Amino acid sequence: MNWFKGLGKLLGSLLLGCVFFFLLLYRGDIPADELVVKYRTPQSHFLDVDGRSIHIRMMGEGQPIILLHGSFASLHTWDAWQKELSQYFLTISLDFPGHGLTGPDELKRYSTQDYSDLVLSLAEKLNLEEFHLVGSSMGGAVAINVGSTRPDKVLTLTLVDASGAPKRESRSLETDFRSEAEERPWILNWVQNPLFSELVVKCTPKFLFAMNLKNVYGDKSRIEEETIDRYYELMLREGNRRATLDRMKVRKSDLDFRRLDMPTLILWGAKDSWIPISHAYAFEKAIPGSNVVVVEEAGHVPMEEFPTESVSEYLAFLGVRVRKNYLELPKQLAYAH
Numbered sequence: 001m002n003w004f005k006g007l008g009k010l011l012g013s014l015l016l017g018c019v020f021f022f023l024l025l026y027r028g029d030i031p032a033d034e035l036v037v038k039y040r041t042p043q044s045h046f047l048d049v050d051g052r053s054i055h056i057r058m059m060g061e062g063q064p065i066i067l068l069h070g071s072f073a074s075l076h077t078w079d080a081w082q083k084e085l086s087q088y089f090l091t092i093s094l095d096f097p098g099h100g101l102t103g104p105d106e107l108k109r110y111s112t113q114d115y116s117d118l119v120l121s122l123a124e125k126l127n128l129e130e131f132h133l134v135g136s137s138m139g140g141a142v143a144i145n146v147g148s149t150r151p152d153k154v155l156t157l158t159l160v161d162a163s164g165a166p167k168r169e170s171r172s173l174e175t176d177f178r179s180e181a182e183e184r185p186w187i188l189n190w191v192q193n194p195l196f197s198e199l200v201v202k203c204t205p206k207f208l209f210a211m212n213l214k215n216v217y218g219d220k221s222r223i224e225e226e227t228i229d230r231y232y233e234l235m236l237r238e239g240n241r242r243a244t245l246d247r248m249k250v251r252k253s254d255l256d257f258r259r260l261d262m263p264t265l266i267l268w269g270a271k272d273s274w275i276p277i278s279h280a281y282a283f284e285k286a287i288p289g290s291n292v293v294v295v296e297e298a299g300h301v302p303m304e305e306f307p308t309e310s311v312s313e314y315l316a317f318l319g320v321r322v323r324k325n326y327l328e329l330p331k332q333l334a335y336a337h
Contacts, residue, residue, distance in 0.1 A: 029238035036101055039076070039234065044101075049121050052109075055101040056094040056122070060086025063155070064128050066119060067093040070137025070163075070301075072244070074100030074234050077136065080307030081314070088320055089132070094122065096139075098243030100234050110247035112138075112164075112255075116145040123153065132318065136160040136301065137275065141255060148256040157287075158265040158314060161272050161300050164255045165279035166286050204241065206232050218271030218299035227304070257286040264290035265317040267310060269298030293317075 043057045057075055059082050067078045075093035082091045096115055097105035109118075119142065123131060132155050135143030140162020147154045210228045214220045235241060264287050268280040280292045293313050295302040302310040315321075 028236075029241070030233055030236045032101070032103055032238055035233060035237050039074075039101060039230065046101075047122070047125060049118060049125055051107075052097055052105055052118075053102065054094055054097070054118070054122065056092060057082065059083070059091045060089050062089045064090045064092060064123075064126075064131040066123065066128075066131050066133050067091060068115075068119065068133070068135040068139030068142050069093070069096065069099065070139050070161075071247075072099075072231065072235065073136070073301075074230075076100070076230055076234075077301060077304055081303050081311050084307075084311045085315070088315070089318075092122075092126070092131075094119075096142075098240060098247050100240075101237065103237055104239035104243035104246075108243075108246050110243065111250045112141050112145050112253060115142045116149060119146050120150060120153070129153075130155050132156045132158070134158040134160065134314070135162055136303065138163050140164065141252075144255045144257070144260065147262060148259045151259045151261055154262050156263045156265070156318065157260065158267060158317065159283060160267045160303060160310075161269055161275055162266075162279075162283065163275060164252075165275075165282040166255075166257065167282070204232075204236065209235070215273055216300040217305050218269055218297050219305065222305050260287050261289075263317075265314065266290055266292045267302065267313060268292060268294050269300060269302045269305070270294050270296045271298060272300045274300040 040055070041057060043059050045056050045058065046053045047056060048054075055075065065085055067075070067081065069075055069077045074095050078091075078093045082093060085091045095102035096118070097103070098110055109115075119133075130153055133143045133146060135141070135158070137160070140159040141164030143157060143159065144162070144164055147157045206228075209232050213228055213231055214223055217223045235244070266280050266283050266287075268277050270277055277294065280294070284290050284292050295306050295310055295313070298306045298310070
């Protein structure tokens with residue numbers, strides 16, 4: 001009987017240790033008002049779009065560019081791009097529902113189709129007849145869906161390390177294509193695992209979050225602590241973690257590439273470990289007339305990691321010729337058409 005009592009004490013100690021461990025990992029939601037004060041900018045607006053209060057940021061004037069962020073991100077991923085693009089264009093970025101300062105959607109409208117409908121509704125609300133469209137990662141799949149739904153609205157399409165590439169029919173050593181499911185970062189598998197998904201809603205340790213976020217960069221030393229804090233705190237915005245779980249349960253639909261007849265740039269980080277560069281060439285094959293431009297040292301978010309190089313490539317695509325420091329006036333301003 002002594003060994004049975006000893007085993008009981010051991011199991012009890014382990015249970016108490018687990019409870020204590022999870023208490024240490026517990027992170028409560030951050031009130032929305034607190035984060036609005038910290039992360040809104042003078043160019044921020046909250047617009048009612050189809051019954052949702054959507055956080056957008058508008059900068060500059062001229063032809064409009066709509067910038068769509070990726071999963072786990074926010075409109076802040078475009079900070080450097082908006083600063084530069086707004087010298088020549090009207091730029092509009094937004095926080096998708098379940099992200100950033102927008103927060104969750106009571107109706108759980110988190111699918112690619114839902115997000116693309118939102119973009120088109122936002123464009124209508126802002127009286128945008130036509131616009132350039134840029135999408136990163138998940139936002140790239142949304143941009144494709146918008147372009148295929150209303151090609152008459154989209155002047156140009158730019159995919160930055162986008163999700164949603166069609167599978168390649170053949171494989172080779174040079175262009176081995178692995179599906180997004182095969183390449184899925186561990187954090188995505190974690191939040192979709194029924195055993196851990198509910199735990200994620202309350203226990204989101206910053207150090208694990210930071211480890212995963214650093215994998216997004218080609219050069220981990222380039223990510224700043226301030227950037228990690230922003231990603232982390234906006235994820236903890238009240239309702240966003242639950243919204244993330246709900247969003248991950250939405251079944252992905254296939255994208256239609258047949259109606260994408262607008263000029264298309266495919267911009268990719270060569271060191272992207274989330275969505276490898278083979279996906280860029282799959283997009284190039286699927287979208288007639290598209291071109292791939294590679295940022296050699298960048299990972300999954302070249303607009304954050306190498307903003308100068310990536311935005312200059314995008315400006316060149318739009319016909320804006322600038323120098324590397326782009327402090328001088330452009331030599332030419334002829335938008336892609």
